[in-house]
Amino acid sequence: MTEQLELYDVTIIGGGPAGMYATFYSGMRDMKTKLIEARDKLGGRMLFYPEKMIWDVGGVTPTLCENLIRQLEEQARTFDPDIVFGQQIQKMDRQEDGTMILTSSTGERHWTRTVIMAIGYGIYKTAxxxxxxxxxxxxxxxxxxxxxxxxxxxxxxxxxxxxxxxxxxxxxxxxxxxxxxxxxxxxxxxxxxxxxxxxxxxxxxxxxxxxxxxxxxxxxxxxxxxxxxxxxxxxxxxxxxxxxxxNHGMKSDFGQILEWGLDMGEWHANVSEKLETNLPGVFAAGDFVTYGSKLHLIAGTFTDAALAVNSAKLYMDPAADKVAYVSSHNSRFKEKNKALGVVE
Missing domain, CATH: 3.50.50.60 (FAD/NAD(P)-binding domain)
Structure with missing residues (x-):
């Protein structure tokens, strides 16, 4: 079965702000990355309020939500990840070697060493x-x-x-x-x-x-x-x-993901301070998770995403650096800086 599939270091489920930033950050860590989104576009819950002004993201002056989505997507594509649309992941089957095969509602399969779940409150339906x-x-x-x-x-x-x-x-x-x-x-x-x-x-x-x-x-x-x-x-x-x-809120549907055996509360997956779930190789970030100091803001979800990616990297390679080098010292940006006309 696995011979027919391409193996990824990390597969990120969910294309909201947590999923998009995790996709970017995994590129900083030189991980082969796939992002899977159930809808036909990225943005997650942010797609429901494109005309809202976003004020509380560090370093970003007040901007329309639709502009922030566009900037996050552009950033997510920095290292050319594979992005798949229109697939809601339902099943996860662990292989003998510890890798996992994810199966979507369309029947398509995805092979991966680690998983980061950034699915928010599931598939949203307006009440x-x-x-x-x-x-x-x-x-x-x-x-x-x-x-x-x-x-x-x-x-x-x-x-x-x-x-x-x-x-x-x-x-x-x-x-x-x-x-x-x-x-x-x-x-x-x-x-x-x-x-x-x-x-x-x-x-x-x-x-x-x-x-x-x-x-x-x-x-x-x-x-x-x-x-x-x-x-x-x-x-x-x-x-x-x-x-x-x-504005009567959203009804959400996690689908068959709730059958995976995740340690779940009513709405959130319980994770460690390293964004580890109770399932080996499966990490989570964003509104889907809860932990002691969880901050349910867009700004907080970026930290979640980076922590989850770092934990996924260390799960694959315990000898790896605990965090990515900052962009000013990260070799992955050297050629990109040259393209921008930056002399180092």
Whole structure:
């Protein structure tokens, strides 16, 4: 079986920020690398908010999420890794020599010495607005993500939900829309404290603890009014709307990976400080993992990725350096620096 497959030093499952940075860093460590992504593009969960401004990545001035995705992908491709799209890994079979064969939902197989799992919360599916007939308005003015701000200019926008994306969308749309109303089932909002405070101090109208209960349309094509109901008193209000944005979170699916025997909590794999799982040769990084000082930020996921790659390298070769040489001293960048016109 293995004779028909090409052997890789590391196979990274998942093309979000953890997977992309792990792909780059494994190149710094001169590892033969393959990245496998279930979707048809890289970005992971970041693909759901391309218009959000990212402020909290070290050394990166405020940038649109879609730009950060593009830069991370460009960086990931630095050392020409093999990148495979459209394959959700399901099975892992360990061979007699300790290598592993990964099998995807399409039946394709991948042979590897080590694995880094950067699968976040699995395959994401947007949690829909569970009201009768809601799906008919998805082609007009019911939205589950914000791709561009301009279509909402001058409109009355209602946001249902109170997670970090709902808060971010409210802040981004507040200077663009005619009005923004956030309807949330709880008084507490998700997201960074600074962003929540900004929303509360703006013209955004907050209706808590309320939920959207009914949609109205005279023309049958777009939503024109909604009923919102107070969850404690049962009192209802009818609001005029031009657009509704729903942020009720994500439903996720890890598929058959949960059958591998990983030490899992409810949502996360338990790993060591070296990002080791309980399975030999299998490491993990990013939102998929938890450990004592885990930081669930994009910035934190880069450290996870580097630690996982270093552990994979040492698993293959215990005599290897514990970390990669920094880029200013790493020989893998010598020719690339020359191409950039850098004289060393």
């Amino acid at each position: 829909k607005l569970e009201l009768e007939g809601a799906d008919r308005y998805e082609v007009t003015n019911l939205h589950y993500t914000v791709q561009e701000l301009e279509p909402f200019r001058g409109k009355h926008v209602l946001i249902s939900g109170g997670g970090d994306s709902a808060v971010d969308w409210a802040n981004e749309l507040e200077p663009v829309a005619k009005s923004v109303t956030v309807v949330h089932r709880r008084d507490k909002f998700g997201g960074l404290e600074r962003n929540v405070l900004r929303m509360k101090q703006s013209s955004v109208r907050l209706r808590t603890p309320y939920a959207v209960e009914k949609l109205y349309s005279r023309n049958g094509e777009s939503i024109e009014q909604v009923t919102i109901t107070h969850l404690e008193t049962g009192d209802s209000d009818i609001l005029d709307v031009d657009a509704i944005i729903v």
